[in-house]
Amino acid sequence: MRKLLAVLLALLLLAPSAFAVTLSEPGVLPLTEDDVTITIGLVQSPLTTDYDDNYLTKLIEERTGVNLEFFFFPSGNEAGQKFSMMTASGEKLPDIVILGLTDAERYTYGSSGYFIPLNDYMEKDAYFWNQSMDTWATPKQKEDVMKYAYSFDGNIYGYPQFYCDPADAVALYMTINKKWLDNLGLEVPTTTDELYTVLKAFKEQDANGNGDPNDEIPLIGNTGWGGSVTTFLLNSFTYFAYDEMFGYQLNVEDGKLSAPFITEEFRDGLRFCRKLVAEGLLSELSFSQTDAEMRAMMQAPADQDSIVGVLVGHPSPMFGTDVPRVLDYVGIPSLTGPEGVNWAPFGMQIGNYNVYITADCEHPDVAFRLIDAIAETDLSLSMRFGEKDVNWRYAEGDSRYIGIGEQYKAIYEQNFNPDIPVPWTTENNIIWHANTLNMLPPMLMGGNLAKPFPNEYHEYKLGGLCYDVFPHRYHLHPAEMPMKVTFNEEETDLINDIRATIQSYVNESITRFVLGDLDIEKDWDGYLRELDAMGLAQYMETSQTAYDRTNK
Template sequence: MRKRQLMVGLLAAGMVMTTVSGCGSQGGDSKQTANEGKTTAQANTASSEKTVTADGISLPITDEPITLKVFAPADAENRREDNLQTKELEASTGIKIEWMTAANENIQEKLNVILASGDLPDIIFTGVGMANKYDKATEQSLGEQGLVIPLNEYLDTISVGYKKAFEKDENLRDYITTPSGDIYSLPNVDGNIHVQYNLKCWMNTEWLDRLGLEMPETTEEFYQVLKAFKEQDANGNGDPNDEIPLSTVTSGAGTQVDGFLMNPFQLTSDINGLYVDNGVVTYAPVQEGYKEGLLYLNKLYEEGLLNPESFTQDRVNQVNINEAGEECVIGCILASRPGYACDTSAAATSEKWKQYQPVPALTGPSGQCVSSWNPYCGYATGMTFITSSCKYPEEAFRLLDYLATEEMSYRSFLGVEGVHWQKLPEDTDKVGVDGSKAKWETIPTDDVNYCWGQLACLVRHEDWQLGQAMPADPYAEGVKPPQGTQVLFYKAAKDLEKTRQPLESVMPSLYMNSEDASQRSLLETTIIDTQKEAMVQFITGSRDIESEWEAYKASLESVGLSEYLQILQKAYDASAFASR
């Protein structure tokens, strides 16, 4: 079967590194051991001798102890003061951290009050949550108001962690630089290739095998496969009428009905349908290729191949439908992962997820074969700042830059080497995400409150993630879906990478002034709503595509499409991307 033809393991969320002085030698497997054991760094607190980490960081950061006031989201069950990594950092750097915290749901509200008061902390961590981070316009505004400081000088002169990150990823610095050339926010970096290709399609290969079909490579072949799924009892349960050839849901990563299946006709990214064509910000849903794609999707709908519930159901409903009986009832899923139609939780008893394999980018009638790609989605900005009230900005930067080193990124995300994770010998027979030799593996533990996780300055490149030990056979007995599916995600992304859109055509998130950002937001909401409503009407046949196409484009103009694109073009032209 096709699923046995896969290579090996995939990226999970973790990464590895050498740890703060002495952490790797700390043993134990209990909460008490992880949080009460004395590290070498703690034992050397009184020492004035300098040590140099594997990444070239000189510790302590300051010879005379200082205190930095840090704002951060509260840890729901644990005090940040008691966190083991906090204690290690304080001991090794000479910097005492005074925490100011707020509940996750109140981060923005609390920060607004603090910023308005003028009584600022030294460092701000918003946390990685989408609702907590500042968008680029607000980030730029904070800098222009003098509330947070530019970090360019430190990045150019004393950086170690971010300097290496910039060298490793040529897009990173451009992405975090405002039009004025300033950098106000230090990013988290996640090199997970899977999330760069959200627009995916998953096909039930057991159905293909049962019907003697091959994985489709063109839109016509895809159509013929869907027809066979509908007409030939593809799931083999004796009921020729219970198959749903193609299905999706109303929201979620990669679930757009006009995403994966639109690209063979018209490049349509998952970034609001925007892309850059020879330096011009372009909106895919008004292009002629998009019209051709709508005709194709309408054909699938009219022939009963596209599930009508795709426009109203959520993920939970789709999973329940597919998991209800002994056999799968969905042939193809439009989503970033098969978990949108299968139970892929750690507690899953079903193995239906194993039936789904990624469909390669399809070739359309004109010969177009392209994958939507977003290499910038792994950059989390607007979450880590040094404020203008900080009396020790250089020391604060050195602390944050230390967190961005490979050593400390492993420490932040995985914990203590030898306790929560371990390096593997060069002659290991364990394999990593991509099938090459694994470099590290996690160690099961019940410990809590021992690392900072994704709180700030976490830099994980793809090669680190590929080094995690994974099951050699993702479908072996006992392999849980959270591990096994990682292989699928990696394979799917690597397949789509072969046909990805050119880098210069990718529409990045952009900095802009507050006035433009506010107007863009208002226009964007109305444009998206208008376009989605018309798209559903065209696909379901309640509006005729050929006769009403021009009226559809006029309706988008009437709600401000041209002004919207002008705002984006202005911001793009002022960015570092325009000069590429």
């Protein structure tokens, strides 16, 4: 019934009507001179003090000619629950809904008539979307963003928004204490063998020079985002992105999916990690401490001796603000394994599909053109950074991301006035504190002007340990990567529990093998049998079917 109503509504909107809105041609702003209001449903940010009396809201209204009203969903999981209750009760939905849904949920709501298909709009009216993608993304990125936009029935229900910071794709950093290396006359390691030699020296030769040969921690990580030592080291033995940080990617070669966590190369990587733990070179704390606990370790007072030789963790939070110790460290981009393997796991650079036009929207053409207008570069940058020429401005010069390709030129400069607070991280009524409707493809988001940070510690932490390091990792991945496998409703029902169980079991087993709770030699076959019993074959077969369908 809901589908029928949606179809009838669409037909009525196509027919001549006293309430029809006159729209400009695609690419022309403002969109209309008629008095029309679009309601946007979204989760309210705690940092946004007012959405109505708001710079971004007023800017969008001024540029498009469309009035905005807001409906606020509760935060967290309650947002999805609220939306489900609204659809079940027949409550009127906002014109535009911004909500994180799974592929299956998006299809279910769309095919049930709650979201309208956007196929025709994307083909005929996505002027600024195409302009943004053609200017700031590669043809392959544009192809991938659209490829994953289609639901199982061939319809596009979620607007294919693309926000991508290139550095986030490879944000797994290893950093080493150069002062310790100098104390011992050693060089920055480039291979796993060299790393082992350095860690042994750190442990046995009083690397920090305080007279106590037992207070050094040669290598440590944490359980938080970007803190997995094992994921970093396993990529010296096999390509391994089967990690929550990278979306639990399977491997692929010539279109054939494989599980990286059952190979002999993966097993060799575990042997190496186990060796480091067994010899006291890799701290067991890496598998239990939080990132906050590790930050406290790295940000200890300057008058305390350094105790960490090598860490895995993002330098920005690890070294905090104005920590002189940061100058003692240098980056290790990657390590070559004994068989010449040298990979770096690569995260998703595909679209987000969390913006929907509902069947209750009286003017879906206006709603889509509104969404598309925010893809325009000025509006997209303002949604992220704030007021133009106050919080950001156009600029020329070198980009912070020039190391990953000459196509990364400076486009904008942010926070050029140190006396003005940064909108993104402060409470204000300037922006909405969300990248949901704007388009910031890699070459636009990566177009941040390279300029000195406020002090030498900040400059070195972000410049020396991040922006100078990640380009060396950025291209160390296979040409073919199944960054996203889209399952239909039946497939989701079939393997959802299997997939979650296997992901949890692999994570747990990596830790147990490395810590010695499981013996890599004696318990390996049992580990494989347990994966088989959990349904690994079904998981792989279903994933292959879904991957083939998406990439046909």
